[in-house]
Amino acid sequence: MRIALIGCGAVTQAVYVPLLSRRRDLFEVTAVCDLSRTLADAVADRLGAPGRYTALEDMLDAGGFEAVLVLASGSHGETVRRALAVGHAVLCEKPLALTRAEVAALPEGRLMVGYMKQYDPAVRRAEELLAELGGAGVIRAVEVTVLHPSGESQLAFANLTQARDVDAGVLDSLRAAERELTTRAVGESEPVRSLYGISLGSICHDLSLLRRFTGSPAEISHVETWGPAPGSVEISGPLPAQGRFSIRWHYLEDYPAYRETVAIHHDTGTLELVFPAPYLMNAPTTLTVVSGAESRTEYRDVTEAFEVQLAAFHAFVRDGKPPLTDVGGALEDIVTAQRIAARYAVQHGLPIGGEAA
Template identity: 85%
Template sequence: MRIALVGCGAVTQAVYVPLLSRRRDLFEVSAVCDLSRTLADAVGDRLGAARRYTALEEMLADGGFDAVVMLASGSHGEAVRQAMTAGYAVLCEKPLALTRAEVAALPEGRLMVGYMKQYDPAVRRAEKLLAELGGPEAIRSVEVVVLHPSGESQLAFANLTQARDVDPGLLASLRAAERELVSRALGEPAPEPVRNLYGVSLGSICHDLSLLRRFTGSPTEISYVDTWGPAPGSIEISGPLPVRGRFGIRWHYLEDYPAYRETVAVHHDHGSLELVFPAPYLMNAPTTLTVVSGGEGGESRTHWRDVTEAFEVQLAAFHAFVNDGEPPFTDAGGALEDIVTAQRIAARYAVQQGLPVGGEAA
């Protein structure tokens, strides 16, 4: 399948370039696009893509590919709209958009939103075990803890090509456009603490929201939100699950923490399922699933690992989606649920702190 890559930054270089290089049985990268010609050339050289662009519109007009993989930072709503309007299938990295309106503006078409943890073999095994235990009705609680070091420390090993050739005026205008989208989501008067919380919810915590969607369904209510420490700081979120039980998320930005760590524990009527995720940019580092159960008056713990790379499974799922019609785990509807949940998180925090909130989140 011939694909075009949009965005040649950190995730593309550290994750997608090595994966696409070894999955030439599935994909041929025909074109790459980035605001930085330096990055477009670097990624194009590594993947053998002869056509390099700095403007999405020009790349879409020239064509010569079957699908678009959207990997640029920030909101992807308008870029995805353009690609789908041009008739291309799209794999879009999370978040799909920053507002509900951007999702509503998308045309009919083939869209898959990338939450790679949903494709992790350990997550799939946990889903199967949970279904055997009775599904969402058996859950007492889902507890999440994320210890998040700086992006620079996580990617220090990757020897990334840096972009220093993008017009500063263009970057400033893009940042202003992103801020305007957040204002539409939260209201123009929304202060920085509310905006920062929304950004973390859609940029990182959304992975945990995507797992809640798989395990139990999206939360329909947020009961409590708190933040502390220097931004982005620490965040605590809790509320009821849609079927039974409650969830709690504690997310900590720790600049100098030695290694990323994320734990998702599902406590059910008969024991626990605990997932421990490694740093997302380390290819084929296994997630550990620990199954805790009782038996013969004691506790039993079983550990399960699989080195299959979740990002690679996700890419293969996109190939099956486009060519065989296999539905993705997250489409526009699932991505919209996460946007709505993030807006509920921001609104609950604003109300608790006596801060203004408006826009879609109101």
């Protein structure tokens, strides 16, 4: 499958370039696009891609590919809209967009939204075991803890090419556009905006897992934040079938390593997932199964979740196999993030605007 990459930053260089290099049986990268010509050339050189662009419209006009991977930072709504409009299949990194309006404006087309943790072998095994136990109706609680060090420390090993050739005015314009989208989503309150950014930028991974295990929460009961920005976040509420969930997310600048734990407590035991740093290829997630008589079983698989996700995209485009997250699932996560923002605003007497109001 001939594909194009949009965005040549950290996740592209650290994750997608090595994976696409070793999955040439599935993909041929024919074009890359980034605002930085330095980054576009660096990624294109590593993948042997002839097309190098700094403007999306130029790449779409030139064509020569059937699918697009949208890997840039920020909201992806407009980029995805333009790629779908000219007939390309799209794999879009989370979040799909910052507003519900962007999602509503998308044309019909083949769209898969990337939440790689849904494709983790340990997560899929946990889903199977949960189904055998009786599904969401047996869950008493889902407890999530995320310890999030700085992005720089997580990526120090990757020797990333840096972009220093993008016009400052262009960057200012993009930042202004992002601010406007966030205003349309949740209004002007800076604490609410910060929380919304964390929810869609990081906690959305945990929302996507809740979506798979239990369904998206229809209600948010409590939200609290504390500590130096971006600080710590606590979110809780009822699950759709029964039981409750809690998410505790902590940004710890100098914490030794990223760590994420998702514990599903059910009537007869616990399924506990411990995720490693997401940028370490083939580092296994550990699933610990606690059952009767204090029996403990550990499951590990070094199959890389990002690689499984890429193979799933290939199967989606070529064979029509539905993705785990389509436009509907991505929209659910945006709605949940807006509910989180609205609950926080109400609890703390802050203004809430935009779609979240």
